[in-house]
Amino acid sequence: MRILIAPDKFKGTLTGQEAAAAMAEGALRVYPEAVVTALPIADGGEGTVEAAVAAGFSExxxxxxxxxLKPVGAVWGFNEDSKVAVIETAQASGYLLSEPTVENSLRAHSYGSGQLVAAALDAGAVEIIIGLGGSAMTDGGTGALRALGLKLLDAQGNLVPLGGGSLVDVVSVDVTGLDPRLAGVKVRMAVDVDNVLHGPYGAAHVFGPQKGADAEAVELLDAGLRNLAAVVQTSMGIDINIPGAGAAGGFPSMFVACADATVERGFDLVAALIDLETHLDDADLVITGEGSLDVQSLSGKGPLGVADAAHVRGIPVVVVAGRITVTAEQLAEHGVVASVSATDVAGSGEAALAEAAKYTTLATAEALNGI
Structure with a gap:
């Protein structure tokens, strides 16, 4: 028996690697002779670097x-052979690094993520994958590009302050100082949303409140993103109000304007990065899961992306999650033959959260005993 264990993180309790270890313990209790391979996955947001490192990238x-503006330590991954770098906005510009207040929602910026791009360039990267998600800012990616030499100027020719709240004052963009190395790399941005940059379905209106923005701040941030898009359209002839540009506070937009950059479905990008298909070809059974398996999961992101890829190969799939709010019938459409939640095994959500690894192990064993 060859078992591939490919979970996403259990947000707030277990990293992808920790979840995989707990599932492996449960699997070996039922199939002690099995050959188990752990391959954490991600949707392209938080956990993307971890998945890359688990797949062999150096940390x-x-x-x-x-x-x-407070210094933080940010982890990223690099493959010395392929010269591919993997970074996350969550590591350098994440919401966990900022209190979600109205003031911070206007001040927060992505400058540190740009510094990681610069570090990747210093390492000789020819391709940079940026996992978008878990961000604190709504600055259209301007902070990151400013770390790479972009200048945003107001009507007096002065640099506007960092942060989304200042974008309404931008009247011109100066790209003459951009790091020339940026032109020589491919930037691939992994997203799991298709929101545009501005408007009712844009970055500010949809995600701003999660970052501390009240109604007035949301309108200011949206006006800033709208203004930025207008300036870029006028001066550079580029439309940055495109599907996916609203991810991570609009982060992709200025990379689309200033670099050889694409916006891609996060799960597909990560799956290729970690060579999921090759691992599936060697598997007799797949175990996957995440913290909360719900209706959003059914769109093929994360665990059910794994399940779909296994299903087309005729490989049975077992799902283990912190909690499961979809039906067994819905999961069966994705090739899932058994599913158990840690919450059900523990008896309560509180107990499952308190000892996540323990109950993930027990849930895995229970699921496998049921097939």
Missing amino acids: RLDSVVGPI
Whole structure:
């Protein structure tokens, strides 16, 4: 029996690697002779670097400017052979690095993420994958590009302050100082949303309240993103109000304007990065899961992306999650033959959260005993 264990993180309790270890213990209790392979996955947001490192990328650490100007240590991954770098906005510009206040929602910026891009360029990267998600800012990616030499100017020719709250004052963009190395790399941005940059379905209106923005701040941030898009359209002839540009506070937009950059479905990008297909070809059974398996999961992100890829190969899939709010019939459409939640095994959500690894192990064993 060859078992591939490919979970996403259990947000707030277990990393992808920790979840995989707990599932492996449960699997070996039922199939002690099995050959188990752990392959954490991600949707392209938080956990993308971890998945890359687990797949063989070297782990690097740099001190960068956090979203509210405090220094933070940010981890990223690099493959010395392929010269591919993997970074996350959550590491350098994440919401966990900033209090979600109205003031911070306007001040937060992505400068530190740009510093990670610069570090990747320093390492000789020819391709940079940026996992978008878990961000604190709504600055259209301007902070990151400013770390790479972009200038945003107001009507007096002065640099506007960092942060989304200042974008309404931008009247011109100066790209003459951009790091020339940026032109020589491919930037691939992994997203799991298709929101545009501005408007009712844009970055500010949809995600701003999660970052501390009240109604007035949301309108200011949206006006800033709208203004930025207008300036870029006028001066550079590029439309940055495109599907996916609203991810991570609009982060992709200025990379689309200033670099050879694409916006891609996060799960597909990560699956290729970690060579999921090759691992599936060697598997007799797949175990996957995440913290909360719900209706959003059914769109093929994360665990059910794994399940779909296994299903087309005729490989049975077992799902283990912190909690499961979809039906067994819905999961069966994705090739899932058994599913158990840690919450059900523990008896309550509180107990499952308190001892996540323990109950994930027990849930895995229970699921496998049921097939």
